[in-house]
Amino acid sequence: MNPTLPPLRALQAFECFGRLGSVSAAARALGVTPGAVSQQLRLLEEHVGVVLLVKDGRRATLTSAARAYHELISQGFGRLMLAQDYILAHKQSEELTISGLPTLVQKWLNLRLPDFQASARDLAIRVIATHQEPDPHMLEQTFRLTYGEAARRYLHSRALFTDRCFPVCSPDFLRRHPEACKPARLAHLPLIGIDWGERYTTEPHWRDWFEAQGVEDIPAIRPVVVHSMSGLALEAAVAGQGAVLAQGSFVENDLRAGHLLRLSEASLQMPDPYFICWGPTTLDRPVARDFLNWLMRVTRPLRSRTVQPS
Incomplete structure (x- = not known):
């Protein structure tokens, strides 16, 4: 027996013949002539080296070995059809x-x-x-x-x-710390930090913003809390834990709803x-x-x- 796989067309003709029971029916299903189906069946027999069809009167039928072979082939074609249905559904x-x-x-x-x-x-x-x-x-x-x-x-x-960054805080925080609107005073109030991670070294931090505003003698900034996610830092600000250097695109809804207030019109652009x-x-x-x-x-x-x- 040839160890390589038979041609796909021969396997397809064999699967169709075994499922429909006649050469003419298989030919109609495949859109080819009966002679083409018969040729593919002969090619398959030559490839596997096993008799697959026997004459039963005027009709050809599968041998017992061919029926077992056909069942396995049918499972393979069934899986191929499922795969085709999957990829079409995925695409569409x-x-x-x-x-x-x-x-x-x-x-x-x-x-x-x-x-x-x-x-x-x-x-x-x-x-x-x-x-x-x-x-x-x-x-x-x-x-x-x-x-x-x-x-x-x-x-x-x-x-x-x-994006651009600017300081924001909650209304409650501003009531408790009205001096937060002045950059020099804000530097001494509770601040919330954002850790961008090791890959990002040029993103704006509090010290960058204070320096851009000309604040002198900036104290050693030790945020009351540092978050690795901007969203968590904003939630902490909404809760009144401190002011945060927020990205404009992330706070527009909270500013509109009044959950946060902008402390300065000055901003820093993201790199x-x-x-x-x-x-x-x-x-x-x-x-x-x-x-x-x-x-x-x-x-x-x-x-x-x-x-x-x-």
Whole structure:
């Protein structure tokens, strides 16, 4: 017996013949002539070196060994059909997956998604909030919202906007510390810190902001609490634990709702923009292209905004 796999067309003809019971029926199902089916069956017998068909009167039937062989072949073709159904459903799925940095997703994207969903009512959106950057090779039909250098790892990316930072606090904190509106006095009040991690060394911190405001004799800044997530730092500020150097895109809703108050119009620009990234097949689906076009429209005013003076 030949140890290599038989030709796929021969296996397909054999599977179809065994399932439908005749050469003519198999030919109609495959869209070929009966002679072509018979030829493929003979090729299969020659390849495996086993008699698969015997004549029963004028009809050909499977031998006992061929029936067992056919059952196994049918299972294989069944799995192939399931795989094909899966990939078609995956390609045509009306589900959009977006992975993003937690606070960017929570405080910025979530505020805007209803606007996109209003124009795509049957679309299900899966949002994954994680600091972990996906494997670029696995980013097939998923968008990734990320920051700075991390975008370079992906095949496709576009800059969304570059954020700015300024101090905010809760109304209760400002009532207890009305001097917080003065930078020199704010430096001596309870401050909340954000730890960007080892990879990010140029992002604004409290000392950068005080120096930009010309504050002299800046004290050794020891935040009352340091968070690794901007969202947690903002929650601490809303709870009145201290002032935080917040990103404008993350606090717009809290400012609008009155949960936080801006302490100064002076701001510092982030050194890098936020990006949307995607893989080689992400834009194969119309819903993905629609989402990308929508997001670029939404962020166009942010990209065109002139750099404000510190």
